[in-house]
Amino acid sequence: MGTPKAMAVEHGMRTLHQKREKAVDEFPLMEHLRDRSRAIRLHALSNLDRLLDHFADRVGAAGGKVHWADDAAEANRIVLDILQRTDSKLVVKSKSMVSEEIEVNHHLESEGIEVVETDLGEFIVQLAEDSPSHIIAPVLHMTRQDVGEVFAEKLGVPYTDDPFELNRIAREHLRPIFLKADAGISGVNLAVAESGSVILVTNEGNGRMVTTAPRVHIALMGMERIVSRWQDAAVVLETLARSATGQKLSVYTNVVTGPRKEEDPDGPEEVHVVIIDNGRSDILSGDTAEILACIRCGACLNVCPVYRTAGGHAYGTVYSGPVGSIVTPGLHGMDPWWELPYASTLCGACEEVCPVRIQIPSMLLKLRQRAAAEGRLPGWLQRGMSRYARTVTVPTKWARAKKWAHRLSALISVRGWIRRMPGPGRGWTSSRDFPQPAKESFQEWWRSNRGT
Amino acid sequence: MEREAFLSRVGRASMTAELPSSPAVPAELPDYPPADLVALFRNRAQAVNAVVHGPVSRHGAPVTIAGIVTGHGARTFVSWDSLPASGVPGALTAQGLRRLEFGLTHEDRDLSAFTSLDVGVTGSTAGLAESGSLVLEHGPGRPRLASLLPEIHVALIDVDTISTTLAHWASKNPETAAKTTNLVIITGPSRTGDIEQQLNLGVHGPRHVHIVLVR
Numbered sequence: 001m002g003t004p005k006a007m008a009v010e011h012g013m014r015t016l017h018q019k020r021e022k023a024v025d026e027f028p029l030m031e032h033l034r035d036r037s038r039a040i041r042l043h044a045l046s047n048l049d050r051l052l053d054h055f056a057d058r059v060g061a062a063g064g065k066v067h068w069a070d071d072a073a074e075a076n077r078i079v080l081d082i083l084q085r086t087d088s089k090l091v092v093k094s095k096s097m098v099s100e101e102i103e104v105n106h107h108l109e110s111e112g113i114e115v116v117e118t119d120l121g122e123f124i125v126q127l128a129e130d131s132p133s134h135i136i137a138p139v140l141h142m143t144r145q146d147v148g149e150v151f152a153e154k155l156g157v158p159y160t161d162d163p164f165e166l167n168r169i170a171r172e173h174l175r176p177i178f179l180k181a182d183a184g185i186s187g188v189n190l191a192v193a194e195s196g197s198v199i200l201v202t203n204e205g206n207g208r209m210v211t212t213a214p215r216v217h218i219a220l221m222g223m224e225r226i227v228s229r230w231q232d233a234a235v236v237l238e239t240l241a242r243s244a245t246g247q248k249l250s251v252y253t254n255v256v257t258g259p260r261k262e263e264d265p266d267g268p269e270e271v272h273v274v275i276i277d278n279g280r281s282d283i284l285s286g287d288t289a290e291i292l293a294c295i296r297c298g299a300c301l302n303v304c305p306v307y308r309t310a311g312g313h314a315y316g317t318v319y320s321g322p323v324g325s326i327v328t329p330g331l332h333g334m335d336p337w338w339e340l341p342y343a344s345t346l347c348g349a350c351e352e353v354c355p356v357r358i359q360i361p362s363m364l365l366k367l368r369q370r371a372a373a374e375g376r377l378p379g380w381l382q383r384g385m386s387r388y389a390r391t392v393t394v395p396t397k398w399a400r401a402k403k404w405a406h407r408l409s410a411l412i413s414v415r416g417w418i419r420r421m422p423g424p425g426r427g428w429t430s431s432r433d434f435p436q437p438a439k440e441s442f443q444e445w446w447r448s449n450r451g452t
Numbered sequence: 453m454e455r456e457a458f459l460s461r462v463g464r465a466s467m468t469a470e471l472p473s474s475p476a477v478p479a480e481l482p483d484y485p486p487a488d489l490v491a492l493f494r495n496r497a498q499a500v501n502a503v504v505h506g507p508v509s510r511h512g513a514p515v516t517i518a519g520i521v522t523g524h525g526a527r528t529f530v531s532w533d534s535l536p537a538s539g540v541p542g543a544l545t546a547q548g549l550r551r552l553e554f555g556l557t558h559e560d561r562d563l564s565a566f567t568s569l570d571v572g573v574t575g576s577t578a579g580l581a582e583s584g585s586l587v588l589e590h591g592p593g594r595p596r597l598a599s600l601l602p603e604i605h606v607a608l609i610d611v612d613t614i615s616t617t618l619a620h621w622a623s624k625n626p627e628t629a630a631k632t633t634n635l636v637i638i639t640g641p642s643r644t645g646d647i648e649q650q651l652n653l654g655v656h657g658p659r660h661v662h663i664v665l666v667r
Contacts, residue, residue, distance in 0.1 A: 008648065011649065029617070035477050042472070043474060046466060049466060052458075052462065053459055056455060066455075068454065068458040070453040070458070074453060120644045120646045137645070139647070143648065144647050167644065174656065178656075179567075196630070197629045203643050203655075204643070204644050205655065205658075208596070208600050208657065209656055230622055231619070234619045237618060238617065238619050247639070248500075248584070249618060249637060249639045250639065251638065251639050251642055252639075252657065253618075253637035253639075254634070254636050255634065255636070258633055261633055265596075266595045267590070267596060277461070281461050281462055285464070
């Protein structure tokens with residue numbers, strides 16, 4: 001900590017977290033709506049095939065079309081097909097995690113289609129050729145000076161680090177692009193089975209532009225983002241914004257049900273919903289299925305001591321933070337992602353703030369158990385932990401071990417502190433000293449001082 | 453992938469899914485009865501940077517709105533065809549504003565008209581007091597871009613349509629999503645906090661939202 005980047009992350013986290021606390025405290029129904037949201041999401045997961053089937057019928061009845069993508073490659077192929085058939089060369093995009101997951105921009109650009117990110121944060125990320133570091137605040141890791149430099153370099157405007165001015169530059173730059181774009185690509189926050197609607201929430205309005213101005217709207221949807229009814233969606237929306245940014249509702253909650261009708265004055269002529277599995281049915285079939293109830297608010301990131309220290313990029317994947325540590329090994333396999341569940345102190349703050357009360361720490365433990373059972377831990381740790389377990393469970397062995405710990409550590413201690421530990425302990429002492437194990441254990445001290 | 457194959461795989465996965473049991477919740481939402489719906493709506497809408505006017509009478513609304521837009525120095529506007537008060541477009545053209553028509557086909561769109569648009573006047577289906585939000589149902593004579601493209605959005609709302617929360621309103625209007633191609637719930641002017649979490653209004657949507665309460 002201490003660099004401008006680290007301070008930007010820490011400040012961002014704190015602000016988002018404090019806003020959430022205030023919004024949650026102010027709303028007397030919040031705890032009730034959290035329970036309700038949890039029930040709604042769990043019900044949806046238990047009936048996922050039925051709901052998706054019904055949803056597809058309803059989208060069709062509203063004049064839209066549903067496509068089914070087994071994996072990222074298929075999703076990208078479907079999107080490309082739609083764009084080529086509709087002769088679309090310029091595409092505007094609103095922020096979507098699943099589009100990052102399948103890397104649709106990269107794929108489309110390699111086919112000669114221009115893709116413009118329109119969420120201010122994502123737009124900056126795209127210009128900077130960087131990657132987002134937070135689910136809802138993509139440039140949390142950048143300072144205003146960073147943004148000013150990127151704009152000056154890539155847009156050819158005079159340097160400014162005034163956020164208002166930067167905002168105006170982005171608005172003026174993007175406005176004609178929205179109106180000229182052939183197609184819009186969005187994500188889906190929630191889908192409603194009963195009505196065939198997709199719901200997108202944004203604060204800037206770019207989500208509405210993307211789904212209104214161009215001829216074609218393509219919505220990319222992770223298959224778990226569904227609820228049964230409109231009134232269920234409304235309950236979940238009440239908890240989403242409060243948990244994400246501390247707003248009561250996001251500025252724009254946009255409910256899209258099929259393309260424009262003949263007599264409508266505006267709106268897209270085609271609406272396509274691409275429902276994406278890409279590993280989600282593997283998660284659903286196992287003991288971390290509950291993580292699919294996540295509504296992507298980001299509250300667990302903002303409270304996580306590990307995320308707050310390391311930042312989103314440290315996770316090396318699209319979905320960071322506590323939720324990402326469960327989603328990523330689930331979607332993309334334990335290899336190489338088995339270490340992510342260890343990036344947690346198991347403090348439980350994530351579960352405390354989760355709007356749908358997902359039991360994140362216990363799932364992190366399940367994944368750790370799986371990693372250990374699969375023999376993924378380094379040999380020294382695996383052997384060390386089993387020896388430790390054998391020792392601490394037998395009182396006489398434990399007492400002996402404590403004695404030896406003091407005697408052996410005395411050889412390398414200076415005035416009660418170990419400056420450099422041997423073996424795997426080296427990492428610890430590279431940045432701080434380790435206290436020498438005490439001569440007398442607490443139990444011994446108790447017996448001689450307070451014992452009867 | 454084929455729909456059948458996709459769905460049958462999801463169905464198979466659900467069979468072995470280890471999901472916790474759901475919390476028991478009552479069928480109905482608990483009551484949320486604020487003392488004064490209109491006062492709460494005003495208070496919450498202002499908290500998200502909207503400007504709330506009135507309540508004014510149906511006769512008084514055109515004058516109020518003409519005052520708002522001339523205060524901004526606006527020159528052009530679009531308007532929904534039917535509003536909770538009549539005579540609004542006439543009052544604006546009488547002030548010298550030019551009304552743009554929204555024949556927004558994708559073949560011949562005049563980009564310059566859109567970039568020079570100052571004001572959008574819309575009605576609204578309902579107000580949500582707890583969040584200070586407006587519900588807009590788009591359709592014939594009710595363009596979506598009227599509340600999105602201009603710098604200034606003026607929304608008229610009948611005070612009798614103000615409800616409590618989104619959850620309560622939706623539970624009383626379960627058909628809304630299915631019967632409207634595009635429904636938008638608007639809570640204040642367009643905003644972002646992307647750059648150092650500093651509040652910035654009017655990113656892509658309107659910078660100013662004026663809500664005129666009509667009685």
